[in-house]
Amino acid sequence: MPTILGHNQYGKAENRVVKITRDGDTHHIKDLNVSVALSGDLDDVHLTGSNANCLPTDTTKNTCFAFAKEHGIESAEQYGIELARHFVESQPSIHRARIRIEEYSWERIAGSDAGSKFIGSDEVKHSFVRKGQETRLVQVTYDGEQFEVLSGLKDLTVMNTTNSEFWGYIKDKYTTLKEDYDRILATSLSTWWRHNWTGVDDERTPNWNKSYEQSKKHILQAFVETYSLSLQQTLFQMGSRVINNRSEIDEIRFSAPNKHHFRQDLSAFGLENEAKDGAVYWAADRPYGLIEATILRDGADQRIPVDMTNL
Numbered sequence: 548m549p550t551i552l553g554h555n556q557y558g559k560a561e562n563r564v565v566k567i568t569r570d571g572d573t574h575h576i577k578d579l580n581v582s583v584a585l586s587g588d589l590d591d592v593h594l595t596g597s598n599a600n601c602l603p604t605d606t607t608k609n610t611c612f613a614f615a616k617e618h619g620i621e622s623a624e625q626y627g628i629e630l631a632r633h634f635v636e637s638q639p640s641i642h643r644a645r646i647r648i649e650e651y652s653w654e655r656i657a658g659s660d661a662g663s664k665f666i667g668s669d670e671v672k673h674s675f676v677r678k679g680q681e682t683r684l685v686q687v688t689y690d691g692e693q694f695e696v697l698s699g700l701k702d703l704t705v706m707n708t709t710n711s712e713f714w715g716y717i718k719d720k721y722t723t724l725k726e727d728y729d730r731i732l733a734t735s736l737s738t739w740w741r742h743n744w745t746g747v748d749d750e751r752t753p754n755w756n757k758s759y760e761q762s763k764k765h766i767l768q769a770f771v772e773t774y775s776l777s778l779q780q781t782l783f784q785m786g787s788r789v790i791n792n793r794s795e796i797d798e799i800r801f802s803a804p805n806k807h808h809f810r811q812d813l814s815a816f817g818l819e820n821e822a823k824d825g826a827v828y829w830a831a832d833r834p835y836g837l838i839e840a841t842i843l844r845d846g847a848d849q850r851i852p853v854d855m856t857n858l
């Protein structure tokens with residue numbers, strides 16, 4: 548049976564393009580998910596196997612990253628317009644380009660969220676929290692004698708665009724990771740903490756809302772203030788800060804995916820892409836490092852389960 552080729556399009560979907568712009572100490576984030584779909588004179592590619600008219604999807608990906616560096620991202624619209632124009636006007640075989648962009652918004656962690664002692668202004672210059680913030684979590688257990696109250700949160704997504712390094716690690720024959728002295732540190736925190744109130748021997752019931760707000764504030768404050776040599780170190784600082792500042796909490800456990808942002812290699816296009824100049828990063832969604840740790844008050848029992856996913 549004869550068949551004919553109908554509508555077709557192709558391109559690289561979901562390029563996670565993150566552009567940091569540095570204005571002195573003050574950094575700005577553009578975090579986009581960019582999907583390219585091209586169509587045009589592509590019948591031969593499908594029908595004969597000739598790729599003479601085919602701009603590789605890999606090239607469309609590189610173009611997304613290179614344009615972010617070369618032209619910046621003033622707005623998702625302007626960036627999309629430039630990309631679409633480029634594909635159609637530079638390639639005779641491409642007649643139509645559709646660029647779809649989702650933009651993720653980040654807010655500066657405000658001084659009031661993270662405590663007031665640092666920075667001396669309302670805004671922190673390179674620490675951000677993803678908009679559409681966290682989900683608050685609670686688990687109460689009562690066995691007729693004692694209560695156990697766990698509080699926590701999930702999906703608190705934070706990013707430091709500098710003040711993070713990772714180096715000095717083991718290098719074996721499978722290690723390819725380059726040491727990094729100025730990287731992005733981003734994570735989406737899940738955490739549970741255990742109150743020492745049992746409802747029995749201690750009648751001083753915490754103000755739960757205040758306890759929650761203050762614990763979150765200390766977690767954010769530690770994230771902002773820690774010059775990080777690993778996500779592990781940052782987690783320990785966060786946990787210690789909560790335990791040291793909140794006498795009602797004895798134990799806190801974190802599960803923190805390391806949301807990797809790899810600096811894109813643009814050298815093939817003659818473009819430098821150094822962190823110090825404001826770089827373009829590729830936000831990988833998987834695989835991800837998963838860093839988990841419990842921090843305890845000295846002498847306290849370790850009761851929060853290692854695997855918190857079923858909590």
Ligand SMILES: O=c1[nH]c(=O)c2[nH]c(=O)[nH]c2[nH]1
Pocket residue numbers: 713724776777778779805836
């Ligand atoms: O903060 C980090 N901790 C690690 O254990 C690790 N491993 C890795 O590849 N990158 C990182 N980053």
